[in-house]
Amino acid sequence: MAKGCGWALGLLAGCAVVLVVCFVIAVEAGPRASFVVLALALLNLCGYLVGHDALRRRQLADEEGRQLARERDHVKRTVDFVADPGLTEEERLAVIDCFIPRLGLSAARSPYRDRFVLVPELDPGARALLERARSAVMSVYTSEAMRTRLLDGLANEVLLPRQIWEIALLLRVQTHLNEEQERAMRGVVTPELMAVLEPQQEALRRSVAAVTARVESLERYAHRVQEADAALRARAALDNNDKYRALLAHTDDADAMRSLEASGDALEQTLAKSVREAIEAGQTLAL
Template identity: 30%
Template sequence: MKDTTTSSQLVVPRLTISPDLPAVTQEMLRTAKPLELRDPDPAGSGSVWRFLAAPLRRDTLIVCAGAVAFYNGAGPNSPINDLLWPAVGIGATWLVLMTSVPAAGHLATRNRLRRIQEVREQYVLDADLVPAAGQLLARADHAVAAVRRSKVHRDDHLDRQRNDVVLPAKVWDIAEMLRSYSRVERSTPTTATGDEARPVLDAHQAVLQTALEGIERRVTALETYAEQTAQADLRYTELLQIQQISATGSELLELLARSVSDDLAVTEIDGLTTQAATVADAFKTALAQARDSAHALTAPTAA
């Protein structure tokens, strides 16, 4: 196994989403409130009728009753009566807005919670995982992020299109297995209640540990790929720098030719070319190792 001393400092991803979900659903999950993700219960949001009845509060009824009494107290020829129907129209509009706007917002929230509830098994929260499982997911997420930040990935030396599909799928597989592991571990007693239960519990915990080690091997494969990618990235950076230096070779050759013999100038330039070739070969080797690690990710995993 890998040394996980530094991985204990990693932050467990708050939310890991299945890449198979539509992009609009993924965005909805990313913008949802933590409580909505933990407990997506549409019934808990209350009935829409309480919003429809919102304008029928005591203070509203008092104002309406006062207005009616005020208009009734005015004489039949009072200019106040000319304002009656405009005031009624304004009041009716106000009542409609007070009713429809909150009700529409409530319905939208309830529909969103219903959709979140439907896809609850398609995302993993940090709260779903026990500490050991959370750290494994953090290691996997950290390794994939390192690969996708690398220059060789961005410049498509590692089959960027394939990585963008395979790596999220690998992290999701690991997250899903770790959630299942966490559910079993949380339901497993920590101590046996008697001699008969002890061997059963020991066997159960041994199988559980074996399952966790199997998941860790997947995480280790991702970390190996990230390490190989980092090596390729280093060689790639060196190669780019050597190429940048070598780009001025013709000017340097002319400068040297003016100050020393042509033979010495050619020797100096040949030395630069040899160094560039050496770095290029090192980059190709590192890139090949990274690609081998990438192919190992999709190789069948032993049970």
């Protein structure tokens, strides 16, 4: 507001100066010279107004961009949802914008509603399964084996988000079908009704069992990766064996020296086996 008043006062002052100058020139040099000066002044004034308007628009756009970035960051921290990893960055931002009240959008009416799952909308059992899957994936991403590129990082970056998305999608369908079953069971339950519902319930149980098996596969993979991490830590500790050999040399303990060397050889084999099993466990996820 203060800046706007400043610009307005500056504009008025400029107009006053132009009028005074034109009057002086008209008196001294005649009306023709005064007209030329006035035309030039008007051109400068138009340029000033256009420049000010462009600057103001840019400032407003920058401020809007900063505010939108803050609001999007808030949504990422406070709204728990799983998005389709196939979304483009623009589409992902459009999903996030649905949860910003100021924009007047609605998640329920979003054109991408089928491409994200709101975790709070899942039933407790479904949320628990999804949390297990997420925890398994996070343990893989934060593992030392992943950091040191012993695992197929590119495959994990594609495969694991896809696994989480597909699990979340199935859990949402199961939640809706569970609600449907609960509504159907309200009131009087007849043999005819049960004849319809029992096959549906069996199909639902089979689906839940299949999703649970997928989550358990992720957990097994994560466990293999953790075992590989443990082997890596052991390998790092093995590098300290020289210090212990020196200590034993001073104490003249040949048996302990041989034991250290044997443990080192065994550890190399364990490390290779652990990493190989982790990679094989990851490959089975894509089957």
